[in-house]
Amino acid sequence: MSALLELTFVLLALASCRGLQDSGIDEEPELVFQPSKFGSLWPLPQKVQISEVSFKLSPSNFQISDAKESRSGSSCSLLQLAYRRYYDYMFEGVKKVDRSARADPTELLELQVWITSPDTECDSYPTVSSDESYELSVDQPVAVLKAPKVWGALHGLETFSQLVYEDEYGAKSINYTTISDFPRFAHRGVLLDTSRHFLPIKVILANLETMAMNKFNVFHWHIVDDPSFPYLSKTFPELSRKGAYHPYTHVYTPADVKMVIEFARLRGIRVVSEFDTPGHTQSWGKGQPNLLTPCYSGSKPSGTFGPVNPILNTTYDFMRKFFKEVSSVFPDSYIHLGGDEVDFTCWKSNPDIQKFMEQQGFGKDYSKLESFYIQRLLDIVTTTNKGYIIWQEVFDNGVKLKPDTVVHVWIGSGTNSEMSNVTAAGYTTILSAPWYLDYISTGQDWQKYYKVEPLSFNGTEEQKKLVIGGEACLWGEYVDATNLTPRLWPRASAVAERLWSAKEVTDIGDAYSRLSVHRCRLVERGIPAEPLSPSFCPHEYKGI
Ligand SMILES: *[C@@H]1O[C@H](CO)[C@@H](O)[C@H](O)[C@H]1NC(C)=O
Ligand SMILES: *[C@@H]1O[C@H](CO)[C@@H](O)[C@H](O)[C@H]1NC(C)=O
Ligand SMILES: *[C@@H]1O[C@H](CO)[C@@H](O)[C@H](O)[C@H]1NC(C)=O
Ligand SMILES: *[C@@H]1O[C@H](CO)[C@@H](O)[C@H](O)[C@H]1NC(C)=O
DSSP states (O other): OOOOHHHHHHHHHOOOOOHHHHHOTSSSSOOOOOTTTTTTTTSOOOHHHEEEEEOOTTTTTEEEETTOOTTTTOOOHHHHHHHHHHHEEEEEOOOOOOTTTTOOTTOOOOOEEEOSSOOOTTTTTTTOOOOOOOOEEOSSSEEEEEESHHHHHHHHHHHHHOOOOOTTTSEEEEEEEEEEESSSSSSEEEEEEESSSSOOHHHHHHHHHHHHHHTTOOOEOOOOOOOOOBOOOOSOOOOHHHHSSSSTTTOHHHHHHHHHHHHHHTTTTTEEEEOOOOOHHHHHHHSSTOOOEEEETEEEEEEEEEEOTTTTHHHHHHHHHHHHHHHOOSSSSEEOOOOOOOHHHHHOOOOHHHHHHHHHHTOOOHHHHHHHHHHHHHHHHTTTTOEHHHHHHHTTOOOOOOOOOOEEESSSSSSOOOHHHHHTTOEEEEOTOOOOOTTSSOTTHHHHHHHHTTTSOOOOOOHHHEEEEEEEEEESTTTTTTTHHHHHHHHHHHHHHHHHHTTTTOHHHHHHHHHHHHHHHHHTTOOOOOOOSSSOOOOHHHOO
């Protein structure tokens, strides 16, 4: 970053004081841009030391390659593709001069990538227990990136690219640096909702790209819900034919889904699909007769439908076939089964359901009926050899869960007693309650997300170990391809650092300075991430 730019940031930050007061958030401390000793690294690595010694890099002389000692060989296309991607990010728009031009003797010539473990996992899918660690040393003439697995190498490449900056004459530079890094939490996710609005594949891929730039590693695909069913099922094609907004233009074909999964894998990202039942299923009913419960008005069916009908054997036959397909389409070892917000009104109105409740001895407790359904669903999914993630209500209602179930906490704000309860019962947990990014407000609300401490609930050390991470959720009521990216980024970046960096990384001023430049980097890479405050980027967004 040039000295001029730094100065301008400071001046703009001072000038913005009035604007902040006008927008009613004057209780937030005023943040002033000051160059961080950590440059523009985001999320901040666990251990980092950047010196004042700097080297130049030129597009004609610099290259990224496999270290001779690397176990990856040269056949790992995941790495080769990443080398090309990061080379392009670093030198986008910089003219390549004649190759025969002699390198400056102080130039950095090469980044060597060294995968140290015999099983590089180049052709595997990332999992919740993947090793994502790496070590990076930038020295002249060669920088070395060491990682046990390809996943750490991907993160290290991102970090390396974040160390490259433009000096005051616009020349690409990098400082002598040593970094040793690994994530604090294993599950760092972003939820997108493709039911309330259809999201074109292009937008999903752009989001995966941005996730990788923030070291997120889980794409939670909330693929279907009440409004539409865009997932094209090979077993039950009627579901999307009748339940999607449009049967051809607003669906995800098997090829689309495959593309998303592979694009994500190449960036170290898991794709966890969510097929939420028994509530949130209106769109399922259009293509699958008798799946939903008919609601009654007095003694007659009213013509409307409620949650999945839990009293019919055909329901479970359907779910068995459907989840058999889902479990083979999505390679991740977890499926998100939803289970949130089940409205009992329709079940209560239906005389067949009432009779069933009586037979089962459930009394008037409809959460017992919900548990009856979920229990059978979980048994079905267990036979596919997948683990499951469920929204917190399933736990709250006392459903018997497998010990490896992941409970997703979303109700309330901050970290609450639900976290204590779930972990006290011995379940693995992921947190989203403080990170519903669809709730928008003016001002720098990223600070609110940043200040969350996921382990601040009451509990023993054993309980805290059960928290494997969290997810930023962007529900789709008011979000489609037009506004998804600027609404999500860089607000989700705040969550990314909270989940990756050490617990002690809480300096909001330093975060502001790094995030300001990180956001400009996203913009320079063509991502329309919204601004944090009055300021400018050296390379502004050029539009589409
Ligand atoms: C990198 O080196 C330059 C030139 O010595 C120095 O001005 C800058 O502060 C260094 N960057 C960091 C993040 O230490
Ligand atoms: C549903 O399945 C159960 C258990 O297999 C069986 O006892 C019951 O008769 C079946 N109900 C109907 C309506 O087929
Ligand atoms: C956690 O458990 C306690 C004791 O059972 C209960 O009082 C409290 O309401 C629970 N918290 C939540 C958020 O359900
Ligand atoms: C933790 O427990 C203490 C004592 O039981 C209570 O006073 C406090 O409010 C609890 N804190 C949280 C965050 O739940």
